Amino acid sequence: DTAVSQTPKYLVTQMGNDKSIKCEQNLGHDTMYWYKQDSKKFLKIMFSYNNKELIINETVPNRFSPKSPDKAHLNLHINSLELGDSAVYFCASSRQTSGSVTDTQYFGPGTRLTVL
Amino acid sequence: LAKTTQPISMDSYEGQEVNITCSHNNIATNDYITWYQQFPSQGPRFIIQGYKTKVTNEVASLFIPADRKSSTLSLPRVSLSDTAVYYCLVGEFGSQGNLIFGKGTKLSVKP
Numbered sequence: 001d002t003a004v005s006q007t008p009k010y011l012v013t014q015m016g017n018d019k020s021i022k023c024e025q026n027l028g029h030d031t032m033y034w035y036k037q038d039s040k041k042f043l044k045i046m047f048s049y050n051n052k053e054l055i056i057n058e059t060v061p062n063r064f065s066p067k068s069p070d071k072a073h074l075n076l077h078i079n080s081l082e083l084g085d086s087a088v089y090f091c092a093s094s095r096q097t098s099g100s101v102t103d104t105q106y107f108g109p110g111t112r113l114t115v116l
Numbered sequence: 117l118a119k120t121t122q123p124i125s126m127d128s129y130e131g132q133e134v135n136i137t138c139s140h141n142n143i144a145t146n147d148y149i150t151w152y153q154q155f156p157s158q159g160p161r162f163i164i165q166g167y168k169t170k171v172t173n174e175v176a177s178l179f180i181p182a183d184r185k186s187s188t189l190s191l192p193r194v195s196l197s198d199t200a201v202y203y204c205l206v207g208e209f210g211s212q213g214n215l216i217f218g219k220g221t222k223l224s225v226k227p
Contacts, residue, residue: 004159025168028204035215037144039217041191041201041219041220042218042219043154043160043203043216044216044217045215045216048215055182056215057159066174070153088137090159090160092159100147100207100208100215101205101215102148102150102165102204102207102208104162104165105160105162106162107158107159107160108159109157109159110157110158110159111156
């Protein structure tokens with residue numbers, strides 16, 4: 001059974017489009033995260049939700065909007081896609097609730113987004 | 117925020133012990149050290165976490181000297197499947213805002 005799953009695995013789209021990436025975890029964790037890994041391989045936190053409540057919101061364009069319908073799901077919606085949004089997006093979850101680097105995080109397989 | 121520095125890459129051969137060192141000169145008193153492993157086309161996976169001295173689990177050992185300004189991840193008898201990128205992170209329990217994985221160390225294990 002997949003612990004943290006993301007869909008789609010690959011996403012190719014045109015500039016200006018709106019797209020969503022879905023994430024689900026079946027670990028019973030209270031905290032979920034979205035990360036972006038750019039072409040230089042830096043992996044940086046974007047958002048974190050604890051039990052459907054936003055606890056981390058890094059400096060991310062407001063074209064990115066996370067949505068958590070329940071604590072097992074954290075979806076990422078991106079409006080007006082730009083070339084610079086091309087990256088691999090990872091979803092993660094943790095049992096702990098602080099959103100700290102010391103919380104053991106379980107990552108999904110990633111979604112490779114390519115904006116043309 | 118404690119900044120970490122790791123070698124960009126390392127090469128090894130199957131069966132060897134590999135030690136990857138991370139420097140964190142400005143580590144704070146309450147900071148812990150955490151290591152993750154990332155295989156190609158996969159998300160990172162937690163390996164080990166420690167505060168001081170030595171921590172060992174079924175995957176690796178983590179050595180932290182008394183001054184805690186560095187830490188060494190030790191992988192015993194690596195195999196080809198240990199080829200991955202290894203990230204060192206430093207941060208305090210309950211402290212947000214430091215969830216940044218740098219470039220890590222790309223370990224290549226050769227037959």
